[in-house]
Amino acid sequence: MSAAARLPVIDVAVAVVQRDDGRVLLAERPRGKVSAGYWELPGGKFDAGERAEQALARELREELGVELDAAYPWLTYEHAYPDKRVRLHFFRVLGWHGTPHGREGQRISWEDPQAPSVGPLLPANEKLLKALRLPPVYAITNAGRYGVAEFMARLEQALEGGLRLIQVRETGMAPEQLAQFARRVVTVARRYGARVLVNGDETLARKVGADGVHLQADRLMRLSVPPSTRLWAASCHDARQLARAAALGADFVTLSPVLPTATHPEEPGLGWTKFTRLVHGYPLPVYALGGMRLELLETAMRHGAHGIALLSGIWDRVVAPRAEVRNS
Numbered sequence: 001m002s003a004a005a006r007l008p009v010i011d012v013a014v015a016v017v018q019r020d021d022g023r024v025l026l027a028e029r030p031r032g033k034v035s036a037g038y039w040e041l042p043g044g045k046f047d048a049g050e051r052a053e054q055a056l057a058r059e060l061r062e063e064l065g066v067e068l069d070a071a072y073p074w075l076t077y078e079h080a081y082p083d084k085r086v087r088l089h090f091f092r093v094l095g096w097h098g099t100p101h102g103r104e105g106q107r108i109s110w111e112d113p114q115a116p117s118v119g120p121l122l123p124a125n126e127k128l129l130k131a132l133r134l135p136p137v138y139a140i141t142n143a144g145r146y147g148v149a150e151f152m153a154r155l156e157q158a159l160e161g162g163l164r165l166i167q168v169r170e171t172g173m174a175p176e177q178l179a180q181f182a183r184r185v186v187t188v189a190r191r192y193g194a195r196v197l198v199n200g201d202e203t204l205a206r207k208v209g210a211d212g213v214h215l216q217a218d219r220l221m222r223l224s225v226p227p228s229t230r231l232w233a234a235s236c237h238d239a240r241q242l243a244r245a246a247a248l249g250a251d252f253v254t255l256s257p258v259l260p261t262a263t264h265p266e267e268p269g270l271g272w273t274k275f276t277r278l279v280h281g282y283p284l285p286v287y288a289l290g291g292m293r294l295e296l297l298e299t300a301m302r303h304g305a306h307g308i309a310l311l312s313g314i315w316d317r318v319v320a321p322r323a324e325v326r327n328s
């Protein structure tokens with residue numbers, strides 16, 4: 001056992017307070033506390049007998065003078081400092097009242113998680129910022145259903161509507177056709193700053209200039225070394241697979257099937273209760289997959305999901321074009 005593993009773990013509730021414009025509330029650690037001068041997300045240690053949500057509400061009141069109305073559990077991960085280990089229980093704070101201000105004399109600032117202008121941040125927060133850069137919707141291509149030309153039009157429409165993360169998965173295409181299709185998806189995604197993962201094939205992902213690879217669960221379980229692409233994700237269906245993805249350091253996972261799907265309507269799926277149980281305490285962002293519709297995003301988040309993954313529930317939808325997000 002390493003020295004760090006022997007240190008007791010301190011549970012900490014941490015608030016991800018995000019405005020509609022995506023900016024996140026960061027606070028400077030006050031003078032006199034450990035790591036003074038570092039910037040962090042507001043929060044603090046559980047008091048004896050407190051549950052995570054209670055600690056979160058109390059810390060927001062004490063540190064920022066705001067009352068918590070609604071928070072969804074998000075990631076939970078541990079970080080080892082030289083002299084201690086902390087288990088950070090992150091929550092997305094979606095409702096609060098009052099005006100946040102530094103009640104302990106600390107500076108606070110609403111920051112773009114992509115490029116915070118304050119710092120240094122606590123080293124433990126790096127993973128969190130990476131997770132924050134993942135959008136709420138992950139769309140899986142379905143050109144087999146529409147034909148490539150029609151699909152590309154729908155993809156463009158979804159990108160106009162704000163889609164920023166795509167998985168290329170076309171089981172019916174021959175290799176050359178798939179490569180050509182994946183290239184087209186990457187080209188159009190780039191114009192919107194959207195990221196693309198290719199299902200199952202690292203070599204193809206590199207060849208077409210995609211951001212990474214998305215592995216099926218059986219590949220994940222056989223893997224000894226994680227893919228070296230910028231981004232990688234895996235499909236999980238149970239606790240063992242989730243644990244494996246976490247151990248290998250995936251950027252995110254999908255967990256499925258949550259609800260009955262169009263292709264397997266007779267299968268009940270995990271249901272939200274089991275989904276919540278599986279993702280409770282999990283360190284990586286989880287997209288709920290299976291029977292999802294855009295309307296279910298908030299339900300999924302309430303049950304601990306980072307977001308939702310959609311295969312059919314997105315392309316059928318006519319998304320109103322928003323001229324202002326076009327950056328081609």
Ligand SMILES: Nc1nc2c([nH]c(=O)n2[C@H]2C[C@H](O)[C@@H](COP(=O)(O)OP(=O)(O)OP(=O)(O)O)O2)c(=O)[nH]1
Binds near residue numbers: 044059122
């Ligand atoms: N609040 C917060 N703490 C973090 C983050 N990342 C991280 O490693 N930590 C660590 C730093 C601290 O060792 C611990 C939280 O302790 P704290 O000093 O905020 O605790 P507290 O608010 O209860 O303060 P106190 O009662 O000890 O004065 O967790 C983060 O993003 N926010």
Ligand SMILES: [Mg+2]
Binds near residue numbers: 042043044045059063
């Ligand atoms: Mg604190």
